[in-house]
Amino acid sequence: MKQPKITAASYLGKKRLVQSGVLALVAVIYAIGCFILQFDTIQGALSIPKAFSWLAVNFMPTQNSMTYLPQIMAKLLDTVLMSIASVVVAAVIAIFFAILGSKVTGINKFMQILVRGIASFFRNIPLVAWAMILLFSFKQSNFTGFLALLLMTIGFLIRAFMEIIEDEAGEAMMALKATGASYFQVIFQAVIPQIIPSLISWILYMIENNVRDATLVGILTGTGIGFIFDIYYKSFRFDAAGMTVLAIIIVVIALETLSNQIRKVIL
Amino acid sequence: MLEVKNLAKSYQKDKPALTDISFKIDPGNFVAIIGPSGAGKTTILRSLNQLIKDDAGEILLDGEDIRSANKKELRKLRRQIGMIFQNYNLVERLTVLENVLHGRLGYKSTLAGVIGRYTEEEKREALDLLDKVGLSEFALQRCSELSGGQKQRVGIARALIQHPKVILCDEPIASLDPASAQNVMKLLKQLTEEFNIICIANLHQIDLAKEHADQIIGIRHGQMIFNDKADELDQEAIAALYGASAAKELA
Numbered sequence: 001m002k003q004p005k006i007t008a009a010s011y012l013g014k015k016r017l018v019q020s021g022v023l024a025l026v027a028v029i030y031a032i033g034c035f036i037l038q039f040d041t042i043q044g045a046l047s048i049p050k051a052f053s054w055l056a057v058n059f060m061p062t063q064n065s066m067t068y069l070p071q072i073m074a075k076l077l078d079t080v081l082m083s084i085a086s087v088v089v090a091a092v093i094a095i096f097f098a099i100l101g102s103k104v105t106g107i108n109k110f111m112q113i114l115v116r117g118i119a120s121f122f123r124n125i126p127l128v129a130w131a132m133i134l135l136f137s138f139k140q141s142n143f144t145g146f147l148a149l150l151l152m153t154i155g156f157l158i159r160a161f162m163e164i165i166e167d168e169a170g171e172a173m174m175a176l177k178a179t180g181a182s183y184f185q186v187i188f189q190a191v192i193p194q195i196i197p198s199l200i201s202w203i204l205y206m207i208e209n210n211v212r213d214a215t216l217v218g219i220l221t222g223t224g225i226g227f228i229f230d231i232y233y234k235s236f237r238f239d240a241a242g243m244t245v246l247a248i249i250i251v252v253i254a255l256e257t258l259s260n261q262i263r264k265v266i267l
Numbered sequence: 268m269l270e271v272k273n274l275a276k277s278y279q280k281d282k283p284a285l286t287d288i289s290f291k292i293d294p295g296n297f298v299a300i301i302g303p304s305g306a307g308k309t310t311i312l313r314s315l316n317q318l319i320k321d322d323a324g325e326i327l328l329d330g331e332d333i334r335s336a337n338k339k340e341l342r343k344l345r346r347q348i349g350m351i352f353q354n355y356n357l358v359e360r361l362t363v364l365e366n367v368l369h370g371r372l373g374y375k376s377t378l379a380g381v382i383g384r385y386t387e388e389e390k391r392e393a394l395d396l397l398d399k400v401g402l403s404e405f406a407l408q409r410c411s412e413l414s415g416g417q418k419q420r421v422g423i424a425r426a427l428i429q430h431p432k433v434i435l436c437d438e439p440i441a442s443l444d445p446a447s448a449q450n451v452m453k454l455l456k457q458l459t460e461e462f463n464i465i466c467i468a469n470l471h472q473i474d475l476a477k478e479h480a481d482q483i484i485g486i487r488h489g490q491m492i493f494n495d496k497a498d499e500l501d502q503e504a505i506a507a508l509y510g511a512s513a514a515k516e517l518a
Binding site for chain 2: 177197
């Protein structure tokens with residue numbers, strides 16, 4: 001009998017060799033990177049505890065920082081509302097484009113490519129860049145922050161919604177098409193009911209995400225929670241800045257818990 | 268009567284998926300299409316309601332050519348052709364009743380369909396059909412809460428409410444346990460006779476095909492190599508379709 005070219009042992013041996021090779025390659029790239037950047041791994045690791053203790057000492061909110069709390073909460077509420085508003089508007093726009101551009105509901109090839117292009121354009125310009133660009137036209141205002149969040153969120157949601165439609169709606173769509181239903185009937189009777197849970201799940205995620213991002217946008221556009229963080233920080237009121245960060249963390253965790261509960265109910 | 272003449276389709280150049288398929292089916296007949304995976308069974312079925320555009324041939328339903336229909340005519344023809352699927356293809360989030368009523372969309376104006384406005388008569392008929400398939404007490408439950416066999420019966424009710432001349436079943440029992448599979452096959456057979464319609468099912472189970480179908484069409488490599496009464500499907504024919512070892516196993 002002819003011997004097969006690849007035995008199980010030789011195949012597995014080769015696979016091990018490849019895996020070790022990849023690991024070694026990653027290590028070499030890291031070493032080269034450290035050399036070029038003159039980064040000392042050991043010293044870097046040692047300075048982490050130092051950084052944290054500095055943070056703990058300086059950023060720890062004190063009794064005194066409680067007086068800032070009403071101001072922080074008011075700004076935080078602004079920020080949360082702004083991110084909800086930006087996601088809701090973005091979702092409405094994104095679902096429209098996602099239906100036009102997805103592989104299963106898309107009207108034609110040209111539209112699919114166009115929508116994909118628009119989505120990746122909005123998504124791949126960093127949020128910071130959006131904020132800076134929009135700052136020129138709309139000055140320091142809540143609207144600038146809203147718009148920056150909106151544009152980036154549209155980019156993300158178009159992409160996410162298209163994938164949801166392609167994954168979840170195809171089968172029910174085909175069934176309704178086979179009954180003789182028209183395009184709009186299929187969209188409203190099959191596609192939208194079928195994808196609503198995933199849609200809401202993404203919307204909730206983007207709201208959490210935008211509260212975090214709004215901080216950064218706020219620093220740049222001088223609005224919301226990011227703005228007062230910036231003020232406290234630059235006037236060396238580190239305890240108040242720490243308080244702000246703490247408040248953001250609590251709100252984001254609260255939102256996350258809340259949206260997980262909502263997901264449990266709707267899914 | 269459904270008449271297929273010289274149907275052909277290829278997905279890639281020089282690699283025909285179907286060549287020269289021709290058959291006739293009279294109302295009241297339950298027809299099983301059998302053959303190995305990849306033989307072209309699904310392509311035939313989906314050509315019949317033009318979910319797949321074939322390349323050549325004729326498909327006549329009571330003399331009307333489905334292949335040459337324009338968009339609007341095709342919608343009208345499709346509502347005479349019900350379809351049920353291996354994965355049921357229901358809108359899982361909606362209720363059983365709403366899914367059955369989807370079968371009426373082809374008869375509605377776009378707006379009435381979009382907002383889901385159905386007449387009292389349609390709702391009554393949907394409930395009657397659910398009764399017929401044994402699901403009357405599930406009408407207001409979400410489809411996601413049903414078992415596989417129950418979902419498939421919702422699919423059957425959705426097809427029936429179209430008042431179809433033909434029902435196409437794409438592997439209707441491939442995802443079901445043996446008992447549910449038997450039930451669905453019996454139900455399809457019974458409804459075919461009761462409503463005097465044509466029912467065409469792609470099947471992998473030769474024994475079930477022989478037990479329930481009136482007529483069997485055998486496909487291999489995109490060619491029809493058997494088309495006769497179910498009783499005529501003997502060892503030799505099975506061997507020709509699936510190879511000698513499969514025939515022995517089934518004997």
